[in-house]
Amino acid sequence: MEHPGERYERGLKALQFVSGQAEPAVVDAETAPDLARYVVEFGYGEVYSSPGLEPRDRQLVTLGALAALGNAAPQLRFHINGALNAGCTRAEVVEALTQIAVYAGFPAAINAITAAKDVFAARDADE
């Protein structure tokens, strides 16, 4: 039987992989400690860590979801970076976001490309 703390540990590792950071912070834990814990334990420790889909595949699904919703720019940038960390090339990310024009309209695709441009520039600056 799984020890409750294992979910958190497993989630943290997945989150570190996606973010490429040792101490990723996706939500203000001081303001909302439960939400911060749920992100790690449930979002990454359960759903993301489920063995049924490869990380690169998961990132493509997530790019589709966040770009189409169009109302979550910080998370879209986070997951564009995550897609690159999971093995997508920049060209594949651009192609995936371009495709959003067909399913959610050109504004959603254009704003997602702006997010991608920001992420690419930040990664270039980090090198």
Place this chain on the structure above:
Amino acid sequence: MEHPGERYERGLKALQFVSGQAEPAVVDAETAPDLARYVVEFGYGEVYSSPGLEPRDRQLVTLGALAALGNAAPQLRFHINGALNAGCTRAEVVEALTQIAVYAGFPAAINAITAAKDVFAARDADE
């Protein structure tokens, strides 16, 4: 230089591949002939046929977008079927739609699973 009709031909082939049908009809062509043509020429003949992303990858992006939007059930069913035609297993489709709970909420994921159940049943009935 490309002959204008080539876009339509290429799009029709892509649409046949995704739908698994010889004469796919995704929009009422009698009511909206231009829209029906745009779907084939632009959606499938240009965006979908662009070489930068594999069909299976494109379907994962599209599942993410349509499941997250949650307001396009006919298209979601069409592309769940398309994901299976492009090489996703049923388990992978279910895993991708389950992941939507994290990014767009449980109702979006639950309704996407209902769509998947319908598609799986229809494919079972066709065999």
Place this chain on the structure above:
Amino acid sequence: MEHPGERYERGLKALQFVSGQAEPAVVDAETAPDLARYVVEFGYGEVYSSPGLEPRDRQLVTLGALAALGNAAPQLRFHINGALNAGCTRAEVVEALTQIAVYAGFPAAINAITAAKDVFAARDADE
């Protein structure tokens, strides 16, 4: 100074014009009497009756809004009918809804065309 009842009377006339019906019912008044009254008094008696925009123009804005949102099929059908009552041709309605593909994606446009097809058929049956 305006008598409070005048808003309702003016709204009812506007609603009759848009719907083409003598006794239009857009919300179940028995379940939600206040909402039913707000639709008439505020939606039609104030906003719609404001002199700054022609009825045909208002219907184009509303078609754009409802088709893009993609989650209000009964209201979209109501306002496709309203657009025709306000002077749009069927071809113009189809063109307006086709344009939605650019701003909100093909699924939104395709589902709006399905709504238009239903409205056109209902009007043909009424003749």
Place this chain on the structure above:
Amino acid sequence: MEHPGERYERGLKALQFVSGQAEPAVVDAETAPDLARYVVEFGYGEVYSSPGLEPRDRQLVTLGALAALGNAAPQLRFHINGALNAGCTRAEVVEALTQIAVYAGFPAAINAITAAKDVFAARDADE
């Protein structure tokens, strides 16, 4: 330390309370067993069961969310029923859904009232 199975047990009790059913099924568990488990363990066993907010308050937040999104009719009906089970009167539910007109537009409010009418009728039939 909490036994992992306790989350499920606690979630099931919360789900039974909200649904008013002994064996509530909100997602097809055969098609998506993980999602079905997440709903109970995470949605109800963790978030809903967190002590910081009363059940009636939670249902008001949920009615606001689902009515505003406007793309999850089965879940809206489920939670209208849940709001009544948590102590809201029918008049309060109608008032809450009417208020949605201000924040998400009249179509969202009108369609939510249609959902409420269905739920009220089903409860009347059960008596």
Place this chain on the structure above:
Amino acid sequence: MEHPGERYERGLKALQFVSGQAEPAVVDAETAPDLARYVVEFGYGEVYSSPGLEPRDRQLVTLGALAALGNAAPQLRFHINGALNAGCTRAEVVEALTQIAVYAGFPAAINAITAAKDVFAARDADE
């Protein structure tokens, strides 16, 4: 019979209560005088002032709606502040916004928490 100006007066009082300001301005009245008037007369003078639901309950519904929509940050901050003015504790606001993760996804909840953090900081600075 009610004097038309009474709606405005009643709405202004409700808006002052929610905002905690003597001269609240939620829309640029110079650019859109009718919209500014509708907010007060209809939004606050009619819907919000309707006796069927307590102010605190109304704020919970509104937090649910705005956090789930995820595209109206200024209004979400306004109504987080309003929820506190109507008697919610900070912990209850955080709990309500955390719950949004279940119904509209983690990005919506995370961005709502960012809004709450801003509001809490502004109130701390005002003290």
Place this chain on the structure above:
Amino acid sequence: MEHPGERYERGLKALQFVSGQAEPAVVDAETAPDLARYVVEFGYGEVYSSPGLEPRDRQLVTLGALAALGNAAPQLRFHINGALNAGCTRAEVVEALTQIAVYAGFPAAINAITAAKDVFAARDADE
């Protein structure tokens, strides 16, 4: 038969008309060259240039769509400017955006008015 380059030329002219700029750039062409080309060739060279609807009518539909979606501020500003270039008066634009309150809620309308205020100020500054 149409030469493929004609679509681009025709689209560029339409885009110049809507934007009022000689070299309009709506998407970063260096990051996403295909998307930038699709906007011109498909969005403006095909859909917008289709003869079935006048430019002013098209802009009203687009204002409705973008204001209702509420997640595409850069594009909404672009098309408010485009509506003025296509013959709408400022008062008509304000009236159209005010009407969005009825169909997508007050926050969507209020944020659209903020966008309009920005566009009006930029045009005043250009004179």
